[in-house]
Amino acid sequence: MRVPLSWLREYVELPATETGRDVQARLVSAGLEVETVEQLGAGLKGPLVVGQVRTIEELEGFKKPIRFCTVDVGTANGTGELQEIVCGARNFAVGDKVVVVLPGAVLPGGFEIAARTTYGKVSHGMICSSDELGMGDDSTHGVIVLPPEYEAGTDAIALLELVDEVLDIAVTPDRGYCLSMRGIAREMAISYGLALRDPALIDVPAPNSYGYPAKVADPIGCDRLTLRTVTGLQPEARSPIWLQRRLQKAGMRSISLAVDVTNYVMLELGQPLHAYDRTRLEGPVGVRRAEPGEKLTTLDDVERVLDAQDLVITDDRGPIGLAGVMGGAHTEIADTVTDAGTGESTGTTEVVIEAAHFDPISIARTARRHRLPSEASRRFERGVDPLAGPAAAQRTVDLLVLLAGGSAEAGVTEIIAPSAPHSIAMPADHCDRVAGVAYGRETVVRRLQQIGCDVYGQDELIVTVPSWRPDLREPNDLAEEVIRLEGYENLPSTLPTPPSGRGLTERQRLHRRVGRALAGAGYVEVLNYPFLGQAVLDQLGIPAGDARRRTVTLVNPLSDEEPSLRTTLLPGLLGALRRNHGRGSHDLALFETGLVFLPTGEEHVPPRLPVDHRPTEEQIASLDAALPHQPRRAAVVLAGAREQAGWWGEGRPSSWADAVEAARGVAGEAGVELVVRAGQYEPWHPGRCAALFATVDGTETLVGHAGELHPRAVKALGLPERTCAAEVDLDLIERAGEGGLTAPRISTFPVATQDVALVVAAGVPAADVELALREGAGGLLESVRLFDVFEGDQVGAGHKSLAYALRFRAGDRTLTVEEATAARDAAVALAAERTGAVLRGA
Numbered sequence: 118m119r120v121p122l123s124w125l126r127e128y129v130e131l132p133a134t135e136t137g138r139d140v141q142a143r144l145v146s147a148g149l150e151v152e153t154v155e156q157l158g159a160g161l162k163g164p165l166v167v168g169q170v171r172t173i174e175e176l177e178g179f180k181k182p183i184r185f186c187t188v189d190v191g192t193a194n195g196t197g198e199l200q201e202i203v204c205g206a207r208n209f210a211v212g213d214k215v216v217v218v219l220p221g222a223v224l225p226g227g228f229e230i231a232a233r234t235t236y237g238k239v240s241h242g243m244i245c246s247s248d249e250l251g252m253g254d255d256s257t258h259g260v261i262v263l264p265p266e267y268e269a270g271t272d273a274i275a276l277l278e279l280v281d282e283v284l285d286i287a288v289t290p291d292r293g294y295c296l297s298m299r300g301i302a303r304e305m306a307i308s309y310g311l312a313l314r315d316p317a318l319i320d321v322p323a324p325n326s327y328g329y330p331a332k333v334a335d336p337i338g339c340d341r342l343t344l345r346t347v348t349g350l351q352p353e354a355r356s357p358i359w360l361q362r363r364l365q366k367a368g369m370r371s372i373s374l375a376v377d378v379t380n381y382v383m384l385e386l387g388q389p390l391h392a393y394d395r396t397r398l399e400g401p402v403g404v405r406r407a408e409p410g411e412k413l414t415t416l417d418d419v420e421r422v423l424d425a426q427d428l429v430i431t432d433d434r435g436p437i438g439l440a441g442v443m444g445g446a447h448t449e450i451a452d453t454v455t456d457a458g459t460g461e462s463t464g465t466t467e468v469v470i471e472a473a474h475f476d477p478i479s480i481a482r483t484a485r486r487h488r489l490p491s492e493a494s495r496r497f498e499r500g501v502d503p504l505a506g507p508a509a510a511q512r513t514v515d516l517l518v519l520l521a522g523g524s525a526e527a528g529v530t531e532i533i534a535p536s537a538p539h540s541i542a543m544p545a546d547h548c549d550r551v552a553g554v555a556y557g558r559e560t561v562v563r564r565l566q567q568i569g570c571d572v573y574g575q576d577e578l579i580v581t582v583p584s585w586r587p588d589l590r591e592p593n594d595l596a597e598e599v600i601r602l603e604g605y606e607n608l609p610s611t612l613p614t615p616p617s618g619r620g621l622t623e624r625q626r627l628h629r630r631v632g633r634a635l636a637g638a639g640y641v642e643v644l645n646y647p648f649l650g651q652a653v654l655d656q657l658g659i660p661a662g663d664a665r666r667r668t669v670t671l672v673n674p675l676s677d678e679e680p681s682l683r684t685t686l687l688p689g690l691l692g693a694l695r696r697n698h699g700r701g702s703h704d705l706a707l708f709e710t711g712l713v714f715l716p717t718g719e720e721h722v723p724p725r726l727p728v729d730h731r732p733t734e735e736q737i738a739s740l741d742a743a744l745p746h747q748p749r750r751a752a753v754v755l756a757g758a759r760e761q762a763g764w765w766g767e768g769r770p771s772s773w774a775d776a777v778e779a780a781r782g783v784a785g786e787a788g789v790e791l792v793v794r795a796g797q798y799e800p801w802h803p804g805r806c807a808a809l810f811a812t813v814d815g816t817e818t819l820v821g822h823a824g825e826l827h828p829r830a831v832k833a834l835g836l837p838e839r840t841c842a843a844e845v846d847l848d849l850i851e852r853a854g855e856g857g858l859t860a861p862r863i864s865t866f867p868v869a870t871q872d873v874a875l876v877v878a879a880g881v882p883a884a885d886v887e888l889a890l891r892e893g894a895g896g897l898l899e900s901v902r903l904f905d906v907f908e909g910d911q912v913g914a915g916h917k918s919l920a921y922a923l924r925f926r927a928g929d930r931t932l933t934v935e936e937a938t939a940a941r942d943a944a945v946a947l948a949a950e951r952t953g954a955v956l957r958g959a
């Protein structure tokens with residue numbers, strides 16, 4: 118909502134010294150979001166005056182039409198002589214009044230005006246367009262042509278109200294009354310403690326039986342309808358400059374006098390209105406729901422197929438407007454046409470003014486259904502004052518009579534569905550208890566009366582809320598009003614006292630250790646939205662029967678492209694990697710920890726829990742049972758260089774081994790050592806995919822995968838070549854752990870190292886050989902490490918050599934060579950038994 122400060126001052130007598138910044142601070146303190154204060158005319162300096170064109174000479178020989186004009190600017194140039202000006206605009210003629218800027222003036226943007234030679238003539242100034250004066254584009258694509266009544270030499274800065282301040286206010290959905298000058302002025306009057314001149318307090322004639330006929334078939338969709346008629350309008354009448362300028366400052370374009378007046382009153386009072394050409398109406402104006410399949414051509418010249426839930430305005434022919442959204446093209450105000458020969462103007466001379474109150478939900482759904490947001494629907498769906506219709510219609514009639522020479526017909530049509538004011542019972546100290554501040558009854562009553570409430574009672578207050586505040590429904594809403602007007606900044610800041618002796622759980626500590634470990638390894642944490650669509654699963658190559666395709670679909674998703682909850686962390690991480698790579702960051706290592714959502718098929722509709730007391734344990738358990746399984750995962754993605762090149766070395770690119778090592782690091786934070794086996798699992802490359810296992814509850818369990826992504830997935834997602842990734846189940850890793858980590862002991866006894874090289878078949882996993890060595894070596898084995906893999910003629914075709922370093926140590930003595938050798942031989946023997954391993958060279 119754009120709010121010109123000069124317009125606001127009509128309703129509240131602000132001190133002359135108050136600036137837009139001062140008003141902004143007051144309104145922000147009252148809870149309004151004032152985003153900017155625009156300084157109109159900043160840097161503008163005169164002379165800028167009204168001029169009358171006396172002669173026009175067309176200059177020939179140029180690529181575009183150029184005119185050399187003489188303009189009467191009165192005595193503004195100091196001599197009274199005609200001002201010679203070169204101009205390229207074509208929308209004015211001899212005798213027209215225009216806006217002239219003279220040498221020595223400065224236009225907005227620091228554009229200084231001086232006499233200069235152009236197109237072979239000396240131009241002493243410039244004839245201005247609205248865009249050049251910072252007024253915005255008026256769609257004429259030419260200079261400003263003023264009404265003939267203004268004298269040459271008149272100051273155009275004051276005439277066009279070029280210097281002003283405009284507050285841009287972001288109105289939240291619950292503050293619909295602030296989508297009007299009346300609402301903003303009320304807030305400003307309260308903030309300054311000044312009186313409000315309410316523009317809606319005008320004399321309105323009582324309804325009678327000889328107004329324009331109307332009928333309302335849906336009193337729930339339209340509970341109030343007011344119709345007024347004005348005849349004898351002068352088709353040639355134009356909107357005065359002050360009206361056009363106020364609309365421009367508020368962000369609206371001037372169209373025609375009748376339309377401008379309805380828009381002006383909407384901005385002033387917050388009540389949307391519509392003007393119909395009475396000669397185009399056939400029969401009574403009606404309000405009903407649309408018939409399925411009915412069609413309506415709206416003012417934007419789009420034919421729309423109506424829905425049965427759409428509320429429409431009708432006459433005897435059918436729909437003539439989408440109620441509260443946009444009028445129909447068949448009854449719009451006719452454009453004024455002037456006969457070039459006679460000079461006679463024709464156009465709309467009789468209008469029917471409609472001011473109605475519609476159901477907010479119905480209007481919101483219609484606007485979204487037809488993708489047709491409008492200034493009217495924006496106000497209706499946030500709540501319009503139901504009692505403002507008659508005053509808004511009368512204000513429109515008064516302006517049309519004043520500005521277009523019309524006559525108001527005595528007939529007043531008003532249809533009202535019975536309703537009663539909304540009242541709220543509230544303890545007098547309720548606001549005190551909500552805020553933790555002792556306001557007292559007098560302060561509470563005074564603040565509620567300032568926003569328009571009627572308040573009765575002593576210890577128990579009966580508060581009748583004003584018609585323009587449909588958002589006030591319960592005591593807490595009233596408490597919020599009192600608190601914001603007293604100032605949020607005056608609320609005490611009291612920190613809650615934490616319970617002693619608890620701290621983080623072991624699970625929370627693990628999650629934090631994992632994050633710190635990955636960050637310490639050079640990964641950057643990202644937080645993605647937990648949504649995905651089937652399209653990204655197709656790009657990843659996830660097969661049709663995969664469990665990751667069974668998703669939880671949201672009833673009201675934020676995006677139609679991502680309507681489901683994620684079953685894997687990879688789509689979000691890979692999307693983040695793609696975006697950052699596209700912005701020039703080519704060496705990337707990202708990680709995320711978060712929940713995934715895996716439906717079990719046993720979920721049921723959750724119960725509706727009470728809000729006035731704590732749910733029972735059974736109700737909470739029933740709610741939990743309705744939720745999908747939500748394990749916590751950790752995932753990493755890598756691309757580009759893992760180690761940068763420099764004087765210290767050549768560096769190296771990221772590889773699948775880095776993804777495996779990241780998974781090992783995550784498991785290591787829980788004291789778990791992963792078993793790595795070759796695997797095949799989309800979207801990883803089948804030859805570079807590691808299946809990660811851990812012992813969970815005594816059983817070797819798959820906890821994740823790591824490796825290089827399949828080239829098809831990389832191409833489909835637009836990722837860098839050789840992108841790698843890993844994803845592990847943190848919950849399973851936590852279960853595989855042995856509780857809190859203990860620091861390792863440094864033994865006082867030396868280590869005995871034995872190396873073995875075992876030849877096995879090429880298809881035997883190194884993890885199986887390592888597991889056999891661990892079990893066979895017994896309790897003296899401290900660690901086993903694979904340090905070399907060799908394939909060649911020396912070991913034979915179809916075989917490979919695996920070299921392991923075995924470290925033995927006893928906790929109470931120094932091992933002898935015989936003890937270490939015996940442990941090594943036992944390890945080799947078990948490996949030979951299980952995997953067919955043979956000592957190399959034996």
